[in-house]
Amino acid sequence: xxxxxxxxxxxxxxxxxxxxxxxxxxxxxxxxxxxxxxxxxxxxxxxxxxxxxxxxxxxxxxxxxxxxxxxxxxxxxxxxxxxxxxxxxxxxxxxxxxxxxxxxxxxxxxxxxxxxxxxxxxxxxxxxxxxxxxxxxxxxxxxxxxxxxxxxxxxxxxxxxxxxxxxxxxxxxxxxxxxxxxxxxxxxxxxxxxxxxxxxxxxxxxxxxxxxxxxxxxxxxxxxxxxxxxxxxxxxxxxxxxxxxxxxxxxxxxxxxxxxxxxxxxxxxxxxxxxxxxxxxxxxxxxxxxxxxxxxxxxxxxxxxxxxxxxxxxxxxxxxxxxxxxxxxxxxxxxxxxxxxxxxxxxxxxxxxxxxxxxxxxxxxxxxxxxxxxxxxxxxxxxxxxxxxxxxxxxxxxxxxxxxxxxxxxxxxxxxxxxxxxxxxxxxxxxxxxxxxxxxxxxxxxxxxxxxxxxxxxxxxxxxxxxxxxxxxxxxxxxxxxxxxxxxxxxxxxxxxxxxxxxxxxxx
Amino acid sequence: xxxxxxxxxxxxxxxxxxxxxxxxxxxxxxxxxxxxxxxxxxxxxxxxxxxxxxxxxxxxxxxxxxxxxxxxxxxxxxxxxxxxxxxxxxxxxxxxxxxxxxxxxxxxxxxxxxxxxxxxxxxxxxxxxxxxxxxxxxxxxxxx
Numbered sequence: 025x026x027x028x029x030x031x032x033x034x035x036x037x038x039x040x041x042x043x044x045x046x047x048x049x050x051x052x053x054x055x056x057x058x059x060x061x062x063x064x065x066x067x068x069x070x071x072x073x074x075x076x077x078x079x080x081x082x083x084x085x086x087x088x089x090x091x092x093x094x095x096x097x098x099x100x101x102x103x104x105x106x107x108x109x110x111x112x113x114x115x116x117x118x119x120x121x122x123x124x125x126x127x128x129x130x131x132x133x134x135x136x137x138x139x140x141x142x143x144x145x146x147x148x149x150x151x152x153x154x155x156x157x158x159x160x161x162x163x164x165x166x167x168x169x170x171x172x173x174x175x176x177x178x179x180x181x182x183x184x185x186x187x188x189x190x191x192x193x194x195x196x197x198x199x200x201x202x203x204x205x206x207x208x209x210x211x212x213x214x215x216x217x218x219x220x221x222x223x224x225x226x227x228x229x230x231x232x233x234x235x236x237x238x239x240x241x242x243x244x245x246x247x248x249x250x251x252x253x254x255x256x257x258x259x260x261x262x263x264x265x266x267x268x269x270x271x272x273x274x275x276x277x278x279x280x281x282x283x284x285x286x287x288x289x290x291x292x293x294x295x296x297x298x299x300x301x302x303x304x305x306x307x308x309x310x311x312x313x314x315x316x317x318x319x320x321x322x323x324x325x326x327x328x329x330x331x332x333x334x335x336x337x338x339x340x341x342x343x344x345x346x347x348x349x350x351x352x353x354x355x356x357x358x359x360x361x362x363x364x365x366x367x368x369x370x371x372x373x374x375x376x377x378x379x380x381x382x383x384x385x386x387x388x389x390x391x392x393x394x395x396x397x398x399x400x401x402x403x404x405x406x407x408x409x410x411x412x413x414x415x416x417x418x419x420x421x422x423x424x425x426x427x428x429x430x431x432x433x434x435x436x437x438x439x440x441x442x443x444x445x446x447x448x449x450x451x452x453x454x455x456x457x458x459x460x461x462x463x464x465x466x467x468x469x470x471x472x473x474x475x476x477x478x479x480x481x482x483x484x485x486x487x488x489x490x491x492x493x494x495x496x497x498x499x500x501x502x503x504x505x506x507x508x509x510x511x512x513x514x515x516x517x518x519x520x521x522x523x524x525x526x527x528x529x530x531x532x
Numbered sequence: 533x534x535x536x537x538x539x540x541x542x543x544x545x546x547x548x549x550x551x552x553x554x555x556x557x558x559x560x561x562x563x564x565x566x567x568x569x570x571x572x573x574x575x576x577x578x579x580x581x582x583x584x585x586x587x588x589x590x591x592x593x594x595x596x597x598x599x600x601x602x603x604x605x606x607x608x609x610x611x612x613x614x615x616x617x618x619x620x621x622x623x624x625x626x627x628x629x630x631x632x633x634x635x636x637x638x639x640x641x642x643x644x645x646x647x648x649x650x651x652x653x654x655x656x657x658x659x660x661x662x663x664x665x666x667x668x669x670x671x672x673x674x675x676x
Contacts, residue, residue: 118623
């Protein structure tokens with residue numbers, strides 16, 4: 025608790041005197057110190073308007089999809105059966121079930137990416153971005169399968185029964201096993217970016233969106249939300265107050281379900297527009313709908329947001345899945361391939377459809393082209409910013425109470441994503457500096473401090489840095505996946521044979 | 533071959549009553565006892581990433597505690613009285629697991645204590661005794 029007061033005192037000194045100007049200073053400092061990094065990661069491929077990193081992820085997803093023969097479609101039904109517990113030995117009851125592994129990993133991805141990220145995607149890329157987002161989600165399932173299988177196969181198991189796993193472990197051990205050089209170096213590089221990603225997308229982006237939503241709906245200044253979020257996360261991850269986390273873990277799934285149902289209700293209310301919405305999506309996906317960059321702009325936005333939302337190829341989910349004690353790495357890979365589907369193909373698409381169907385984006389009646397506002401973004405009905413406010417306006421246009429419910433959802437999603445990402449960050453941190461409580465504490469304090477920083481910086485600086493840090497994890501992760509995918513293929517063939525022969529048996 | 537009586541035992545007062553009742557009957561009939569401690573567990577509950585990582589450790593601790601603190605003392609006591617006693621620790625929905633155990637061990641009856649749950653919780657979720665009375669695969673004695 026001592027630390028709590030120290031951290032809160034430090035933060036309030038930063039915030040209290042004239043908080044607006046401090047917020048601006050933090051913001052300016054933040055933008056200055058991260059711009060070079062963002063520019064490097066999002067540099068265009070020479071002669072095109074495509075950031076190389078987006079191409080990197082998509083090519084990776086395509087390669088894995090082809091290499092494993094469209095495993096995401098072949099194994100889809102089997103994956104559902106595993107999650108339903110059909111292949112779970114009743115004697116293992118009390119261990120983590122496939123369903124729990126799936127939902128724990130999902131809690132790190134379903135959240136603001138689905139609410140805010142999608143709004144950003146369609147407000148820059150138009151309706152057409154949705155099509156590319158879905159495609160990226162479907163392809164990403166193969167990346168997720170590959171990385172989570174490896175995560176389980178190469179984790180560290182300790183005598184006290186705990187496990188540590190993730191890309192850093194499979195890069196190091198897998199490369200050593202195949203006699204490849206540089207495994208140790210790449211594992212450390214991945215860990216560095218994982219720590220940055222945990223502070224960026226897993227933290228500042230969340231804090232920022234929660235703060236801006238709470239401020240626009242309830243009028244609470246950002247720095248207050250920042251302090252509160254930082255304090256609660258502190259109590260959970262440092263103070264060990266599990267009851268708060270437990271409440272969130274109970275509430276968030278229902279929030280997710282509720283969000284989905286409200287979305288479906290809005291679609292049903294506008295059922296006559298669904299056909300139009302899909303035709304808009306297809307039109308924008310393959311033709312120039314007046315957005316910046318034309319069709320390529322839609323592709324980039326769709327791919328970018330999908331990757332940011334479902335994190336396939338990033339390597340994060342492999343950390344969560346490694347902790348599950350399963351005998352079969354492949355079955356964990358199968359479970360994980362459902363995540364991009366649920367996250368992107370179902371939930372993100374729903375957000376996009378609601379924004380499109382409630383006609384938030386302004387279209388020139390004469391030309392059928394989008395009307396562009398400032399920053400190259402499509403102007404919207406309410407004149408609100410991209411991100412949560414746009415989604416909020418879309419939901420609010422159907423149900424007056426929705427923005428309030430959405431504020432609560434955003435706050436809780438942000439909180440649960442932060443808790444999950446703090447775990448990812450800790451794992452990468454202890455990989456580099458060794459396991460130990462003091463070492464974990466240092467990282468957790470840094471993590472809480474950045475929540476506050478994230479809450480007071482401007483959206484663009486934070487989103488850009490969040491993306492850049494998350495995507496950088498993919499650089500090393502995907503290189504490693506290319507080298508290690510033959511190992512996954514051997515595992516897969518053996519698993520499928522044993523499944524066919526009945527050696528892997530169904531219990532229900 | 534002697535009969536086996538399955539007794540649900542979690543150390544509570546109600547389960548003590550079931551045990552006393554069952555032990556008397558077993559002595560009279562020359563039956564064996566199977567003491568089962570079932571920890572309530574659903575594979576569809578939600579865990580955080582950290583809880584997932586710690587789950588195996590926690591489970592090992594929980595099973596160890598159930599054996600050493602709850603089951604071992606009564607097993608020793610009953611064995612000292614000349615009864616043949618086996619113990620088992622399982623996870624799951626209590627009534628379902630007891631029914632499965634009865635089949636697995638060929639028990640001829642199940643003996644459970646009645647906790648006397650009232651109110652909303654019992655109405656919504658039902659009680660272990662109530663569920664067993666409806667669904668047990670072998671005769672079931674509910675000890676008040």
